[in-house]
Amino acid sequence: MTLDKYINIFLDRDGIVNNVVLRKGVVSSPRSMEEFVFRNDFLSFAQKIDKKYKFFLVTNQPDIKRNLLKENHLKEMHIKLMNILKFEEMFVCMHDDNDNCSCRKPKPGMILDAITRHNLHHDECIMIGDSLKDLKAASAAGIDAFLLDTNYNAYINYSYKIKSLVSLI
Numbered sequence: 001m002t003l004d005k006y007i008n009i010f011l012d013r014d015g016i017v018n019n020v021v022l023r024k025g026v027v028s029s030p031r032s033m034e035e036f037v038f039r040n041d042f043l044s045f046a047q048k049i050d051k052k053y054k055f056f057l058v059t060n061q062p063d064i065k066r067n068l069l070k071e072n073h074l075k076e077m078h079i080k081l082m083n084i085l086k087f088e089e090m091f092v093c094m095h096d097d098n099d100n101c102s103c104r105k106p107k108p109g110m111i112l113d114a115i116t117r118h119n120l121h122h123d124e125c126i127m128i129g130d131s132l133k134d135l136k137a138a139s140a141a142g143i144d145a146f147l148l149d150t151n152y153n154a155y156i157n158y159s160y161k162i163k164s165l166v167s168l169i
């Protein structure tokens with residue numbers, strides 16, 4: 001797998017940029033700065049990746065709506081992230097399933113917004129995520145996607161799995 005034909009890279013956050021947090025065996029998101037730990041693979045990737053690429057963050061953060069994460073902590077995390085890798089724009093869905101918003105993945109709202117607002121070509125966009133929701137959102141938006149291989153998503157059958165972000169460079 002390679003990034004050759006792409007210019008715009010859409011990154012999911014939890015499990016791609018930072019480590020997921022396991023709570024009683026359930027894959028979960030960081031709720032404090034202490035729990036927000038960058039993946040080493042992401043740090044190497046951010047350091048080595050060619051400057052020609054444009055990055056967009058597309059992340060579901062329902063813990064905001066669930067009152068499990070404070071918005072100022074989320075902001076703090078994303079300021080920290082921006083210092084590691086420059087994103088053109090960060091798209092965050094703070095809703096939960098019942099809100100029926102158009103942004104929460106597997107819906108394609110955040111990706112489509114980015115494509116419209118930044119005038120992107122679909123075939124130059126690639127989504128990189130670790131969940132079925134990421135793959136479905138990409139597919140619904142009409143763009144390609146890579147799935148990062150992890151121990152918690154091994155059940156997903158998908159042709160475009162990558163072992164690491166760095167393997168793409």
Ligand SMILES: [Mg+2]
Pocket residue numbers: 012013014015016129130131
């Ligand atoms: Mg994820």
Ligand SMILES: [Zn+2]
Pocket residue numbers: 093094095101102103104
């Ligand atoms: Zn939303």
